[in-house]
Amino acid sequence: MHSSINNRKTKMYPIHLLGVSLVLVIFSVSPASSCIQEEKATLLQFLDGLLHDSGLSTSWQNNTNCCLWVGIVCDVDGAVAHISLASMGLEGHISPSLGNLTGLLTLNLSGNSLSSGLPPELLLSRSIVVLDVSFNKLNADLHNLPSNSDRPMKVINISSNLFTGYFPSTTLESMKNLASLNMSNNSFTGKILSTVCVDKPFFVVLDLSYNQFHGSIPPELGNCSVLRVLKAGQNQLSGTLPAELFNITSLEHLSFPNNRLQGTLAPEHIVKLRNLVILDLGQNELNGKIPNSIGNLNRLEELHLDSNNMSGQLPPALSKCSSIRTIILKGNKLEGDLANVNFSNLPYLKVLDVRSNKFTGIVPENLYSCSNLIALRLSFNKFHGQLSPRISNLKALKFLGISHNNFINITNTLQILSTSKTLSALLIGGNFRHETMPNYDMFYGFESLMLLGLNDCSLYGNLPAWLSKLKNLAALLLDNNKLSGPIPAWINSLDSLQYLDISNNSLTGDIPTTLTEMPMLKSTHSNPLIIQLPVYVAPLLQYRTLGVVPKMLNLGNNKLTGVIPQEIGQLKALLSLNLSFNYLYGEIPQSIGNIANLQLLDLSYNNLTGAIPSVLGKLHFLSKFNISNNDIEGPVPTEDQFSTFPDSSFVGNPRLCSPTLMHHCNSAKADTISIISTEQYVDKVIIAIAFGMFFVVGVLYDQMVVSRYICFGQIYLNWNKSQ
Template sequence: MVLHFEIWALVIALLLALQHPVLVNSQNLTCNSDDFAGLNGFINGLESPIDGWSTANSSCCDWVGVKCDPSSGRVVKLELPKKRLTGNLTDSLFNLVHLQTLNLSHNFLKGPLPVSVFHLPNLQFLDLSSNEIIGDLPVSINLPALQELDISDNSFTGFLPSGLCVNSTEISYLRLAVNNFTGNIPPQFGDCSFLEHLCVASNFLTGDIPEFLFRLPKLRELALQDNGFTTITGFGNSSRSNRLVRLDVSSNRLSGSIPDVFLDFPNLSYFAAQSNRLSGVIPPSLSSSPAISSLNLRNNSLGGLIDFDCLKMVNLTSLDLGTNNFSGTIPEKLASCRKLKALNLARNRLRGQIPESFKNFESLSYLSLSNCSFINLSSSLKILQHCPNLTVLVLTMNFHTEQLPSDDDLQFKSLKALVIANCRLTGSVPLWLNGLTDLQLLDLSWNELTGTIPAFLGDFKSLFYLDLSNNSLSGEIPKNLTELPSLISRDISLQEPAPDFPFFTKRNSSGSRLILRYNQIMSFPPSIDLSSNLLTGPIWPEFGILKKLHVLDLKHNNLSGTIPSSLSGMRSIETLDLSYNSLTGTIPPSLVNLSFLSKFSVAFNNLSGSVPNGGQFPTFANSSYEGNRGLCTGGRAVYPCERTTLPELTPRKTKKNIGKVVGMAIGICFGTLILLGLVFMVVVRSTGRQEVDPEIEDSYNDDDKNDEFESQVVLFNSSSEWLSIDDVLKSTNSFDQSNIIGCGGFGLVFKATLPGNQKVAIKKLSGDCGQVDREFQAEVETLSRAQHPNLVLLQGYCKYKKERLLIYSFMENGSLDYWLHEKSDGRSTLDWTARLHIAQGAIRGLAYLHQSCEPHILHRDIKSSNILLDENFEAHLADFGLARLILPYDTHVTTDLVGTLGYIPPEYGQASVASYKGDVYSFGVVLLELLTGKRPMDMCKPKGGRDLISWVIQMKTEKRENEVIDSFIFNKEHASEMLSVLEIAFACLKESPKLRPTTQDLLSWLDNVGGLETS
């Protein structure tokens, strides 16, 4: 028996050895004349030749990407992906009648697709994805041998081809995603009996999701997200033999109830239906499905009781029911879902207590129950402490007016983030927190806690975010808060993967009503926020050793003493707010060394002397210094240093009398100021703790009798003949906080719909505009002439009272920063082709500003949050040129030096002026973001990984470039393109500005990825 096996093995080996030379030698065959004519016609349609092709050589079987059948000599494969091909496809491909595989994906082919491509009788695999092909597909597609078709990421229009499965009966893989198809899914798709994968995501399809799709006997993956489907009634009456594993119908317009048909899908493990308009209850067949592992129904109008049969749902690991209308209590049996790792029930109408059974959640890692009406916090914590793997616990806006438990026996061994904010809890900061040795984030803000801040908080080795603001805590700031290792140098890291839903919603620290959403702990900036309490004592000089701290907020307390000059050691600080205290002395000149400081306030203290006149200080508004009668700020601010002295007294007055008069005047003024100050502090403290921030109250309703100028709305190149200020106010609901869609250094951005249903974004400029009306108008009109497809166009402006408003085109998909770092599925949605396209669009816009626009414009703040995406994910640069509209001391973005931490060129720290090469450096950081999916600065990464640039350079030094690429996009097929873009990024990030490329160089390189020559 063994001998027979060896003989057969030898025979097989000989056959394989003989076969391989035959395949190689077959490539020396002379081309069939029809095939040669077809390939010759194909290359004639291109705008540039293909390397390795020569029409003078009739042996086309030797050409790159061409494979011939060794027996017949006919062309059977044409594979030229990622060859940077440009031009149009021609009908000559019809000559390749023996062609089995055609792969021209990831090129720049354009124009309509010739009908002849759909009449190749032997074609089995057709991949034209990631090109720029336009036009409609033919109704009749005659490809009887077709098995796989991918035309995703193009610009096809019209209806889906109804005849596809009529003639291509064996097709198993069909991707039509990211196009502009409209209409319904044709009923003929129900004839695709061999179809296993169907993706029509990100189109403009409407109508019903048809029943016949769910009766396809071999279908395993169905992706219908990001369309306009309205009903899911066709989901029912399907065969029990259905093999469907993944179903995504998220981000549509589905309404009505979810059909109770999930027993017909015994293999369905992933079901996503978030961001629709679904109502009713969760059907029993879904809430008891044994195969489901991930269920996302967030952001709908589902209601009723939460009722899951976890004895059957043995594979459920992720459950997101957030932002719905579920009511009642959490059922005890939910804890029987033993494999559940992530649970989000936030923003529902749930009440009652957290069930006792939750202590049986052995795998639970993330739990968010915020914005409900739960009671009995003490019991809840005693129960949840038994979850051994609980990492993140968010209980915000529950347990109203209860007492924060002080039980010493509470223990959470694995907890890294604890958020119990905005509950109006009484009591004190409990001692049991001392046992949370792995704590990284603690938020007990917006409660009514009293007592002192416990010193043990400074002993946490990993704590980098502490928010105890808006309480009534007293005493001194514990000195050992200045010794938090993670804010000095210690590296911390989250090992757990982030959940697929937002656990955190956080009020923006800038004072606006903008709500920030975070999917993971590492998104939070390293912060200490002790504002709006009753703290006394000094600001410790040792705060200066916290080199990694980004935010220090101590406003609205009773702190005294001087501002330590050692605070200049906080090298990463972006926000330093010491306002509304009782500080004395001067502002230390050493603070000019805080290069990243973007928000600074010492308002309403007892400071004196001159404001430093270097670093970022010339960029801060007058409001940063007001309320300090002894403080002077040169010749430009509220209290100039060159003040008028008291009138000279008559000669009869002696020096002693003068002293008495001055003393009495000072005494009276000082007493009056103290009285007014006490009244002011009472008013401020009573209003400063309100949930609705008063700082952004509508200023447009005030009756200003001293208007500097007449209200005026000017639109550029608009079909609207006239627009009134009332139209602007109405379109934003008088600039109500619910319309805020962004917040930046230049002010808040509001979404608005003007008459005629025109969507726009209106930016309300912060600070004082330095020009008079005529200058402001001239500057705005200059910016309006910057017209390019990759810029956010300035459509008009409005002057109302003392406010200046800019009207921009509305970008449907928000910012690149949102998709890369905030949106739960953003990184997976932006594949490599999309990211490269965004980079190419952004550099086109920047090159226009630098070289074509008259006058040329420096951007000064290139970053991912200033790259906005329209409905087709085209990139548009925002906020260009705005520094020219604002006085340098009224915004942290100056006319010379600007930037955001992580994007700022190294030369900007040497008192240089902003430059075109500085914009290039910042663009290089954006390229790294696109490649890695990581933020430029991340405090939660291991050593060397906090600073993205340093980490990537180190990985390159170690020859590990492949490892820096985002796992969501990395594959061997695109590896060379990604590494080429990485080299382009390195060129942008060179230390010397002179060695960096121009934007024109970058435009050429990115349009021809892979053509960069590095030195």
């Protein structure tokens, strides 16, 4: 968990009262003030506690005025009032001596690599108003401080550290002036404090996200009468949303995603939160309908109810939320017609995601009046018909996912969409079943397209030449179709392509050498792929942008013949190479040992011969290796990476031997076996046919389609099948 703390992406929203609290600490200062000697010594103690100061010591000299040091601001009397050393590359610990600065109002040490604990002297300070140590490596438990005194602290930000244990209740009790507490992205445990708002008339922000809090949401939170931001997502909270919570009519941001919350959204409760701007209850266990009273939330801009058990139809009153920009409802049991909502009343809508529900009918025409729409995902529903030419009105559209519905007429669809100048990701697979892949003599369009998914359609035809015109294409998914003919020589003209999946088709001929000349598979450089809707990198972690597309080549389950070209070793950037279930023969090229970063190599179910190249053992990142059901011979290497592969990687090669396989090296039995017997050959064919039938049938199910991975190792992306 801690290794990914600094990678988590969280949105920042303007909190006006928080701004007021910051303004309170700003007053007239004089850069010419001469600093107090005792305070200079205190600052030098802090400097001594740093293992790496990134050159701070060149400014912080004992013989100079500390009021002129980098990051230091003094008041008119020469007392240190502000320390601002954010993102300075500092390492080491925070000296408790900073608590001796009696005039210190703000301390900002965020975005460094400071470690050890947080000195209690800082929380005990009788002067500090704003304390920000976020995005460091601070750890251990927080000290339980006495509650018998009133402290001026207004803003505490200890987010994105490594703190553990319980947040001390007595520490909070002594901070009557607290306005904002952000302790997100740590490992705090226990239950949410029911007294967090007691005697705090200015308390407006509470962020507990990304911790390990458990238990129910305390009803006492309803006493936070001026709270504007309440966030506790990515914890282990359970139970229902207490009715008292909806008494906080000042709430603008209510966020509890990825917990275990149950129950329904009561119409009489939702209607109270008239100031709500963001409602995020995604990835819980809520059920029931989306209440029609949600239409009374006139200020609502974001609605996240994804991955729950919500059912019923969309409430027509959602059309009244005229300020809404984001609607995420994917992964529920919603049904009916999208036309229940009059989208022409939602002019600011930018993101609509209803993936994996039970919606039916056609795409409503009024949806195309949402001219600001950037991302639209309707995948895995029961929509039918054809896309309207009016979709070209969506001039800002970058992401379109309509895969796995019942749309028809692929030729018309591509002609309409190709005119888009902004579309960068197009996922339309699982439709147009048994149609023919269109081929055009002249083709212009898709000038910004980086991701194209036309998989799972059972399309007939060849790999069309118009694909060669997509010069920005980084990922191409054509798997699970019925495409035939050879892999065209123009494949290497796709200069940006670094992810190609054309598996499970009927492609024939040799592997062309031009395929081994694809620029992005030879280069370690990667193009960024920007996707508006979330891309899933690991369970529970989602990002709105993806840095790189994984470099993969999947030609498996076709009818390719010939040898594996030696030039395959030129594709040094590959992470995954799958040539399984073809009719390839000859030896495994030694040059594959040049693909140093390879993580998956599958050459199973071919007619390959010869020995296993020992050089493959030097592929230290190789975690999945399969050469089963070929005619490989000789001993299985036991050194290097080979010691990590199971026997299943080698079975079905009767002349292959190892201490753990059926045939032991140097045994009489192994020496006498030179060819596959008729019975073994029949068995092998039966196994291949059975496996192939199981595989083809399996991929027709949505669950398997959704779960197939497109990259390997630590990277897991599911936009290839689930967008």
